[in-house]
Amino acid sequence: MPPLRRVARRTARRTARRQDAAAPPPEAAAEAAPAAPAAPEEPAYMAELQQLNQLKEQGILSEEEYAAKKQQILGL
Numbered sequence: 001m002p003p004l005r006r007v008a009r010r011t012a013r014r015t016a017r018r019q020d021a022a023a024p025p026p027e028a029a030a031e032a033a034p035a036a037p038a039a040p041e042e043p044a045y046m047a048e049l050q051q052l053n054q055l056k057e058q059g060i061l062s063e064e065e066y067a068a069k070k071q072q073i074l075g076l
Contacts, residue, residue: 045073045074048073049070049073049074052066052069052070052073053066
């Protein structure tokens with residue numbers, strides 16, 4: 001057997017061992033994955049916009065006041 005084949009085979013085995021050692025076992029990979037949230041969280045500004053809309057519907061805020069405050073909340 002020529003020495004180059006021996007070196008290539010040895011290098012291939014060494015590389016395979018390193019890759020096996022670096023990869024987590026399949027069970028550990030499954031456990032490490034975070035659980036998906038049950039429901040996406042509502043953005044913080046949504047409650048404020050809903051309250052603002054109620055005030056407009058009750059006639060407490062004018063359309064102009066509503067639009068101005070909505071732009072302020074949304075950062076537009």
